[in-house]
Amino acid sequence: MIDMKTDLLIIGGGAAGIPAALTAKSFYPDKKVTMIRKEPKAVVPCGIPYISTTLNGEIEKDVIPDTMLTGKRIEIIIDEVRSIERESKSVTTSKGDQINYDKLILATGSEPIVPPIPGVNVKNVFSVKKDARYLEELFSAMPYSEDIVIIGGGFIGVEFADDISKGDANVSIVEMLPRCLMAAFDEDFCAKAEDELKKEGVNIYTNCTAEAIIGEEKVEYVKLSNKDEIKADMVILGIGVKPNVELAKNSGLKISEKGGIWVDKYMRTEDKDIFAIGDCAESYSFFTKDPVPLRLASIASNEGRIAGANAFKLRRINEGTIGTFSTMAGNYGFAKTGLTQKDAKDFGYEIVVGDAEAPDRHPATLPGMHMIKVRLIFEKTTAQLIGGEIYGSGSAAGCMINTVATMVQNRMIIDEIPTFQMGTHPLMTCSPANCHILNAAEDAISKL
Amino acid sequence: MIDMKTDLLIIGGGAAGIPAALTAKSFYPDKKVTMIRKEPKAVVPCGIPYISTTLNGEIEKDVIPDTMLTGKRIEIIIDEVRSIERESKSVTTSKGDQINYDKLILATGSEPIVPPIPGVNVKNVFSVKKDARYLEELFSAMPYSEDIVIIGGGFIGVEFADDISKGDANVSIVEMLPRCLMAAFDEDFCAKAEDELKKEGVNIYTNCTAEAIIGEEKVEYVKLSNKDEIKADMVILGIGVKPNVELAKNSGLKISEKGGIWVDKYMRTEDKDIFAIGDCAESYSFFTKDPVPLRLASIASNEGRIAGANAFKLRRINEGTIGTFSTMAGNYGFAKTGLTQKDAKDFGYEIVVGDAEAPDRHPATLPGMHMIKVRLIFEKTTAQLIGGEIYGSGSAAGCMINTVATMVQNRMIIDEIPTFQMGTHPLMTCSPANCHILNAAEDAISKL
Numbered sequence: 001m002i003d004m005k006t007d008l009l010i011i012g013g014g015a016a017g018i019p020a021a022l023t024a025k026s027f028y029p030d031k032k033v034t035m036i037r038k039e040p041k042a043v044v045p046c047g048i049p050y051i052s053t054t055l056n057g058e059i060e061k062d063v064i065p066d067t068m069l070t071g072k073r074i075e076i077i078i079d080e081v082r083s084i085e086r087e088s089k090s091v092t093t094s095k096g097d098q099i100n101y102d103k104l105i106l107a108t109g110s111e112p113i114v115p116p117i118p119g120v121n122v123k124n125v126f127s128v129k130k131d132a133r134y135l136e137e138l139f140s141a142m143p144y145s146e147d148i149v150i151i152g153g154g155f156i157g158v159e160f161a162d163d164i165s166k167g168d169a170n171v172s173i174v175e176m177l178p179r180c181l182m183a184a185f186d187e188d189f190c191a192k193a194e195d196e197l198k199k200e201g202v203n204i205y206t207n208c209t210a211e212a213i214i215g216e217e218k219v220e221y222v223k224l225s226n227k228d229e230i231k232a233d234m235v236i237l238g239i240g241v242k243p244n245v246e247l248a249k250n251s252g253l254k255i256s257e258k259g260g261i262w263v264d265k266y267m268r269t270e271d272k273d274i275f276a277i278g279d280c281a282e283s284y285s286f287f288t289k290d291p292v293p294l295r296l297a298s299i300a301s302n303e304g305r306i307a308g309a310n311a312f313k314l315r316r317i318n319e320g321t322i323g324t325f326s327t328m329a330g331n332y333g334f335a336k337t338g339l340t341q342k343d344a345k346d347f348g349y350e351i352v353v354g355d356a357e358a359p360d361r362h363p364a365t366l367p368g369m370h371m372i373k374v375r376l377i378f379e380k381t382t383a384q385l386i387g388g389e390i391y392g393s394g395s396a397a398g399c400m401i402n403t404v405a406t407m408v409q410n411r412m413i414i415d416e417i418p419t420f421q422m423g424t425h426p427l428m429t430c431s432p433a434n435c436h437i438l439n440a441a442e443d444a445i446s447k448l
Numbered sequence: 449m450i451d452m453k454t455d456l457l458i459i460g461g462g463a464a465g466i467p468a469a470l471t472a473k474s475f476y477p478d479k480k481v482t483m484i485r486k487e488p489k490a491v492v493p494c495g496i497p498y499i500s501t502t503l504n505g506e507i508e509k510d511v512i513p514d515t516m517l518t519g520k521r522i523e524i525i526i527d528e529v530r531s532i533e534r535e536s537k538s539v540t541t542s543k544g545d546q547i548n549y550d551k552l553i554l555a556t557g558s559e560p561i562v563p564p565i566p567g568v569n570v571k572n573v574f575s576v577k578k579d580a581r582y583l584e585e586l587f588s589a590m591p592y593s594e595d596i597v598i599i600g601g602g603f604i605g606v607e608f609a610d611d612i613s614k615g616d617a618n619v620s621i622v623e624m625l626p627r628c629l630m631a632a633f634d635e636d637f638c639a640k641a642e643d644e645l646k647k648e649g650v651n652i653y654t655n656c657t658a659e660a661i662i663g664e665e666k667v668e669y670v671k672l673s674n675k676d677e678i679k680a681d682m683v684i685l686g687i688g689v690k691p692n693v694e695l696a697k698n699s700g701l702k703i704s705e706k707g708g709i710w711v712d713k714y715m716r717t718e719d720k721d722i723f724a725i726g727d728c729a730e731s732y733s734f735f736t737k738d739p740v741p742l743r744l745a746s747i748a749s750n751e752g753r754i755a756g757a758n759a760f761k762l763r764r765i766n767e768g769t770i771g772t773f774s775t776m777a778g779n780y781g782f783a784k785t786g787l788t789q790k791d792a793k794d795f796g797y798e799i800v801v802g803d804a805e806a807p808d809r810h811p812a813t814l815p816g817m818h819m820i821k822v823r824l825i826f827e828k829t830t831a832q833l834i835g836g837e838i839y840g841s842g843s844a845a846g847c848m849i850n851t852v853a854t855m856v857q858n859r860m861i862i863d864e865i866p867t868f869q870m871g872t873h874p875l876m877t878c879s880p881a882n883c884h885i886l887n888a889a890e891d892a893i894s895k896l
Contacts, residue, residue, distance in 0.1 A: 019881045023866070026894055044811045047874045054814060054875075061813035068882075298872050301880030305866050305890075316867055324871030333876055360843070363492045365509035366502060395808070398876025399847035405869060406854035418471070418753050419764055421853060423772030424746050426495045427502075428781055428846025432749030433467045434516075442753075446474055 002097040006034040008311050009091065009099055011081050011247070012107030013037035014130060015045055016278025016300035018064065020105050021074045023308025031312065035069060036091075036099070038080040041132045042066070046297050048128060048135065049159035053167040057139045059132050084251035086271055103273050103311045106248055106261060107304065110241035110279035110295055115151070119213030125235040128156055138236075145169055145233035149222045151210045152238035153180030155327050158197065160236055162329050165200040172203035172230050174210050174222065181334070184325065186341050186375065189334060189389050196330030205230070241295055243280045256282040258291040265318050267307040275310070277303035286320035286409070287339060287386060288347055294323045324405040326398040331370075333397030337405040338387030341377060350380040352414075354444025360396050362424070362431030372396060374436035376404070376417070378444055383414040390436075396429075403437060414448070417441035450545040454482035456759050457539065457547055459529050459695070460555030461485035462578060463493055464726025464748035466512065468553050469522045471756025479760065482547070483517060484539075486528040489580045490514070494745050496576060496583065497607035501615040505587045507580055532699035534719055551721050551759045554696055554709060555752065558689035558727035558743055563599070567661030573683040576604055586684075593617055593681035597670045599658045600686035601628030603775050606645065608684055610777050613648040620651035620678050622658050622670065629782070632773065634789050634823065637782060637837050644778030653678070689743055691728045704730040706739040713766050715755040723758070725751035734768035734857070735787060735834060736795055742771045772853040774846045779818075781845030785853040786835035789825060798828040800862075802892025808844050810872070810879030820844060822884035824852070824865070826892055831862040838884075844877075851885060862896070865889035 008024050010017045013035050025033050047055070047062040055061045066076055079093040090100045112127035114120055124145070126138045142148070148164055150157045153175030164171040173180060179190035180197070194204055205224060212223040213235055222230045243260045254262040254270045260282030267275045278300030285292045299321050306316040326335035344351045357373040372392025379386050388404035390397045407417065418441045424432045456472050458465045461483050473481050495503070495510040503509045514524055527541040538548040560575035562568055572593070574586045590596070596612055598605045601623030612619040621628060627638035628645070642652055653672060660671040661683055670678045691708045702710040702718045708730030715723045726748030733740045747769050757763040774783035792799045802824050809817040820840025827834050836852035838845045855865065866889045872880045 015880060022881070023890070026890060044874070044879065046872065046879075047811045047814075050814065050874050055811075062811050064811075298870060298880040301883075302867055302869050304881075305886070309866075316863065318867070322869045324869055326871050326873040326876055328873065328875050333873070335871060335873075337871060363495045363503075363510050363512075366495075366498065393843065395841065395876045396843045396847050398871070398873050399844050399851070401871050402851040403847070403854050405871060406851050406858070409868060410854070410858035410860070412858070415764070418757075419750055419766070420857060421750050421770045421772055422746055423774050423783060423785060423846070423849050423853060424494065425774040425776065425781070425783075425846050426492070426498050427776050428774055428843045431492065431494075432463060432746040433470070433512075433752075435749075438753070442471070442474060 004097070005100040007031035008033045008103045008105065009101040010035045010105040010107055012109055012278070013039070013042045013076070014107065014109050014278065014300065015297035016304040017105070017107035018069065019301045019304035020107060020277060020308040021069055022072060023305045024311045025072050025074055027309050027315070028312050032075070034075040034077060034099070036077040036079055036081060036093070038078070039131055040078050043130055043132050043135065045130045048130070049156065049163050051135070051139055052142060052160060052163040054163055057142060059135050059139060063132065081247060084247060086251055086274070089273065104275070105307050105311070106274065106276040106280055107278045108244040108247060108280040110243050112237060113240045113242050114237060115239055117210055117213055119215065122213055122215045123218035124233060125213055125219055125237065127237040141234055147231045148234045148236065149174060149230050149232040150236045150238055152240070153204070153206070154183060154238060154240070155181070155325065157238035158193065158329060159327055160238065161197060161202045162200065165197070165202050170203070172205060174205045174208055174224060176209050178207050180204065180206065184336050184340070185334065185389055189391060192332070192391055193329040193334050196332050200330050241279060245280055248276065248280070256291055258282060258293065260291070266310045266314050267303055267318060275307040277307045283321040286322045289320060292321055292323070294321055296323070296325055298324060322405060322408055324401060326401055328394055331394070332391050333394040335390045335397045335401035336388070337401050338408045339377060340387060340389065344377055344379070344386060349386065352378050352380050352444050352447050354440040354442065354447065356436045356439035356443055358430045358434040358436050358439065360393050360430060362426050362434065366426060370396070372400070372430065372436055374440045376437070376440040376444055378414050385412050385414065385417065400437070414441055414444055418445070452545070453548040455479035455550045456481045456553065457549040458483045458553040458555055459539070460557055460726070461487070461490045461524070462555065462557050462726065462748065463745035464752040465553070465555035466517065467749045467752035468555060468725060468756040469517055470520060471753045472759045473520050473522055475757050475763070476760050480523070482523040482525060484525040484527055484529060484541070484547070486526070487579055488526050491578055491580050491583065493578045496578070497604065497611050499583070499587055500590060500608060500611040502611055505590060507583050507587060511580065529695060532695060534699050534722070537721065552723070553755050553759070554722065554724040554728055555726045556692040556695055556728040558691050560685060561688045561690050562685060563687055565658050565661055567663065570661055570663045571666035572681060573661055573667055573685065575685045589682055595679045596682045596684065597622060597678050597680040598684045598686055600688070601652070601654070602631060602686060602688070603629070603773065605686035606641065606777060607775055608686065609645060609650045610648065613645070613650050618651070620653060622656055622672060623652070623654045624657050626655050628652065628654065632784050632788070633782065633837055637839060640780070640839055641777040641782050644780050648778045689727060693728055696724065696728070704739055706730060706741065714758045714762050715751055715766060723755040725755045731769040734770045737768060740769055740771065742769055744771070744773055746772060770853060770856055772849060774849055776842055779842070780839050781842040783838045783845045783849035784836070785849050786856045787825060788835060788837065792825055792827070792834060797834065800826050800828050800892050800895050802888040802890065802895070804884045804887035804891055806878045806882045806884050806887065808841050808878060810874050810882065814874060818844070820848070820878065820884055822888045824885070824888040824892055826862050833860050833862065833865065848885070862889055862893055866893070
């Protein structure tokens with residue numbers, strides 16, 4: 001049994017824990033920073049779907065090198081924390097070791113939800129765990145699978161389907177809602193994404209649930225609520241995650257009614273020496289300050305940078321989560337920031353919406369031209385930009401959304417946007433006269 | 449002789465005139481909007497260098513379709529305005545027609561500067577005029593040119609060299625300053641761009657001027673100040689432009705000491721019924737409010753959107769020019785917004801600078817991965833972001849710079865940036881933990 005002391009202990013080594021460690025070390029170079037995680041290797045969480053085909057099933061290619069941390073003199077311990085003794089400011093690990101901390105950051109992440117479908121424990125039914133050993137099983141079975149059924153048409157489901165469709169297997173998505181990606185985009189954007197997936201050969205079953213997974217030795221088919229039966233050698237469950245809060249709960253920390261660890265705007269739990277960040281912590285809306293069920297690597301990373309900076313002195317405030325994300329379906333990137341029209345209406349906002357579509361090159365005759373569509377959503381009373389959606393060529397959509405996200409975070413109002421000074425270039429962007437973001441704002445203004 | 453009346457007359461049909469016309473028509477749909485320009489066809493100005501190889505010499509592919517305007521019921525007249533009669537609020541054209549206006553927008557653009565080099569009038573020496581008929585001569589001669597010398601290593605010169613190098617001709621740049629693109633980027637970014645151009649086979653002569661252009665029937669070689677003689681079948685002059693202000697000057701409008709037409713923050717000249725926008729008008733720095741010699745299509749377009757909205761009622765203010773631009777050299781995009789380190793020091797700012805370099809994919813093992821470098825420049829006293837430079841994969845650099853530009857325009861301060869919520873995606877962007885823009889700010893913070 002080891003008994004050690006560290007200044008800052010971070011439990012968890014994922015998208016929240018890593019930036020927390022790096023930021024803390026950058027602000028407090030003299031402090032000892034220690035990360036403890038149970039996985040021998042840290043996988044890039046967002047990269048997991050792309051192991052399927054693009055990374056040839058090689059999990060090694062989706063691993064975050066530990067040198068990113070050890071190179072900055074951050075210590076890594078591979079072990080699992082069993083309990084937190086808040087009074088003595090220490091934790092006890094599976095190996096029975098005790099680690100004393102001055103400050104503690106919980107970055108324990110989330111677990112995939114396994115739905116109570118009959119047959120969910122049959123062989124070759126996988127959820128998407130951020131665990132290299134578990135993923136090894138999944139990706140070793142994949143090359144032997146001719147028919148793969150994905151239950152859940154959110155980001156993870158769509159990304160697996162998109163990448164699997166680039167290989168040899170047949171792939172199907174089963175989605176309960178009327179469209180895939182419906183929690184993230186307006187309906188017409190979802191329809192466009194489905195069209196792109198279908199072009200890649202993905203079968204899409206919407207308005208439909210999986211009623212049973214059938215198979216003897218391993219999965220054989222999936223029975224749907226619409227009575228269809230889909231052949232399957234493999235099933236991937238992508239219906240969402242639940243925060244890992246047991247450790248926090250058992251040590252008496254407050255859990256929010258929405259299920260995440262309660263935190264203040266500095267990312268502190270009720271215990272001022274313990275922070276919680278990423279999927280295990282509650283996030284609050286930038287717009288309404290209510291809890292929002294958004295669990296994304298980018299949010300985790302943002303919260304990690306706040307907690308890391310605040311570890312020994314309060315320096316940064318969490319202004320609330322905006323929710324900026326992007327995904328690919330076929331040749332198109334789809335990206336979103338802030339609220340969709342449905343979100344905004346659900347919150348009770350009156351909105352005005354502007355659309356613009358234009359080429360991503362100018363002149364449009366240039367080779368490689370792709371159309372890009374931009375939608376901007378404004379709250380009517382304050383004229384404030386509260387959301388944006390983009391689809392178009394991959395990296396352009398993925399990068400452009402961050403321009404809109406910056407506008408949202410700076411609470412820009414509708415009339416500031418058309419005269420916003422965009423840089424343009426023939427081979428890289430739209431023309432200045434035909435700029436999507438500016439013209440979407442002009443379109444909204446014309447509807448006021 | 450025709451005598452007609454319009455509500456809004458716009459002189460010039462380029463990057464300033466077009467958005468001015470469209471914006472005015474959108475705000476004031478009942479007003480008659482008329483554009484008068486001398487060129488039968490409007491070329492996309494930024495696209496001109498890419499006619500060389502990428503557009504196979506076909507100027508038609510770089511033409512802005514008039515339907516963009518006529519589709520919105522904007523009238524186009526092909527004719528040249530000879531004089532403005534401010535008292536009677538009318539203009540007289542080359543054809544002798546008279547057009548009465550209620551409001552007038554001058555968008556007369558600029559002309560390339562032709563340097564007083566001996567031999568500058570020899571055949572096959574071209575400047576870069578935004579005129580399809582003139583460009584026809586240039587691009588018909590290009591396929592017969594084996595050795596092309598470009599005088600001036602700014603944007604236009606670099607872009608011509610880059611695109612010509614994709615074809616068969618030998619291409620050389622002659623630049624007076626120690627580096628190409630030096631007015632736009634810090635020295636290390638210029639060096640990187642030169643490296644990329646050299647890889648494409650471009651010969652670069654810096655710290656060097658063209659002393660004479662030699663040739664009998666047509667150009668044969670260029671004599672440099674360093675005594676080198678470069679073989680040349682064609683010379684392209686890209687040393688800058690001067691504003692077209694004759695029309696304004698002759699009608700008694702005030703010309704700024706820096707050479708552009710004087711305008712107020714609404715883009716109005718001294719005559720409240722006459723606006724001036726784009727290359728012919730003076731631009732003022734967002735940072736210092738002093739005149740800045742920046743003449744870009746994106747600035748022209750921005751000013752056009754302001755003047756168009758203000759034509760019949762003041763609605764928009766010009767907050768000053770930031771200067772966001774991007775270009776390509778080989779496989780790399782180079783982009784810049786706001787001030788370079790040199791600009792900032794010249795203005796008397798004390799600065800702190802942060803750099804970060806990271807892959808544009810995550811994990812970095814994904815195919816097509818490109819490194820991207822981001823530099824952020826902050827004013828030390830206020831901690832305000834005043835500039836950014838990026839190089840990396842083309843569309844990513846071209847789009848990412850607009851995120852930085854939004855930050856600059858919103859006067860974001862150094863500590864707001866690391867917790868800025870960026871959307872990320874494996875196939876489209878850096879990882880959230882290793883995000884260039886955020887990490888460049890963290891780097892600058894660590895130097896405070």
